[in-house]
Amino acid sequence: DVVMTQSPLSLPVTLGQAASISCRSSKSVAHNNGDTNVNWFHQRPGQSPRRLIYRVSHRYSGVPDRFSGSGSGTDFTLKISRVEAEDVGIYYCMQGAGWPWTFGQGTKVEIK
Amino acid sequence: QVQLVESGGGVVQPGRSLRLSCVVSGFPFSTYGMHWVRQAPGKGLEWVAVIWNDGSQRYYVESVKGRFTISRDNSKDTVYLQMNSLRVEDTAVYYCARWGFFGDIDYWGQGTLVTVSS
Secondary structure, three states, X not given: OOOEEEEOOEEEEXXXXXXXXXXXXXXXXXXXXXXXXXXXXXXXXXXXXXXXXXXXXXXXXXOOOOEEEEEEOOEEEEEEOOOOHHHOEEEEEEXXXXXXXXXXXXXXXXXX | OOEEEEEOOEEEOOOOOEEEEEEEEOOOHHHOOEEEEEEOOOOOEEEEEEEOOOXXXXXXXXXXXXXXXXXXXXXXXXXXXXXXXXXXXHOEEEEEEEEOOOOOEEEEOOOEEEEEOO
C-alpha cells in the first residue's frame, strides 16, 4: 500500500500569515496515463471532509484562491497564502493512484 | 444540488452484522463510482471500499476483506455497505462519497456512526 506521510501534524498559525503542509508518498502516485491523483481535503470539527484540491494543483470551484497545491513524484504541498479564521481544522492529503486509496494522518491547523 | 445521505448506523455487538445505506440525489447515480470511507473517533480518515458505476468491480481495504461487501442499486440511487463479523476496531463514522472524474472524491455524505461494543 502507498503510505502518505504528512508534516507537520500540528500547525499553529497567525491570522493573515502563510501556512504550508507537506505530504510525501512512499512511492510514486503517478498513473500510467501521466495523471497524478493527489487530493487535499479540509475537515472542520464535527463536519464531513470538504474537497479542496484535485490532481495535485487544481482547485475545485468555490475554493478560495488562497489555497494552492503543488508537487510531483512523491512530494506534494498544500499552501494557504493568508490564513483566515475559517481555515482551522484538519487537512488531509489522499492518493487515488492505486488500491487501496490512502490518506495522510492529517494536519491540524489552529490559530495562535 | 448533490446530496448523499447515509443511514443504518448504530450500536452492535462484536461478531454481529449491520448494513449501511447511502441514498444520493442531484446527479446521475449510475454514472459514478462510489466509495465508503470511515473515521474512528478522534482519528484520521481511512478508505474502506469502492464500487464501479455499473457494479462490475469492487475493491476493499485489507482489514475488511471477507467481512464487508459494497453493493449498489442504480434503480434506487443507493449504495450499500454490508458489514459482517464486526469488530470493536470497526467503530467509526462511515461516510459514503462520490468518485469524481479526476481520480478524486468530490462529494461526501454527513456520515453515520457505527459503534461495535459488548
